[in-house]
Amino acid sequence: MIERNYVKRISSEELISSVKFNSDGLVPTIIQDRDTSAVLMMAWMNRESLDMTLESGRTWFWSRSRSTLWPKGETSGEIQLVRQVSVDCDGDTLLIEVDQQGGGACHTGSYSCFYRGVEVKGEQAHDGSE
């Protein structure tokens, strides 16, 4: 589980008032597995889906392609039980830690949507760890 002892607890009202929705009324939302710490997906929320997420304890998103609210896992059973909702310094991105149910978060069947990657072997750290 993620050590996140630098997070200051705020209320739902403070969170909501901190969010700066973009010109389409949306905010990008990163979903992270609380257990494995993997980043599972990124999706968009509007004000209503954020309210529904905080109230229901399950993730709700806004589908830009279908212009509709979208309850994650409604058909697949791969719902996300919400544990923490954080907002970034300038209020334009959310991070939600979840207990992912089912096999994963991706519609392709992958555990995470980020299943293709390039390894970069560049400069090494100078912190004594190398």
Added chain:
Amino acid sequence: MIERNYVKRISSEELISSVKFNSDGLVPTIIQDRDTSAVLMMAWMNRESLDMTLESGRTWFWSRSRSTLWPKGETSGEIQLVRQVSVDCDGDTLLIEVDQQGGGACHTGSYSCFYRGVEVKGEQAHDGSE
């Protein structure tokens, strides 16, 4: 360190051709600390900053407010050494695992930009872990 054995290795060329930049030529990019697994920040890349990130092994972003390329940590020393760049299933978000140098990623001095959060205690998991 994150267990990410579900990631399929692709080439830089495959990665770049998989990315769908938005109508402004940008893609949201999540930065994760490879060591602690914390999500540090989200920023935007254009094609040029992605190229520069892959070539230099350090993160470069596009500043939407200043309309300029932006090398992370140039002035603060809090550079990010890139270890893996992943693209999501539909190509519209990047995830970069880094070795964060210095005290953290946030311009406020916080380790992560996501330092304010609401704890949500809702439904419990049905996977036997509770």
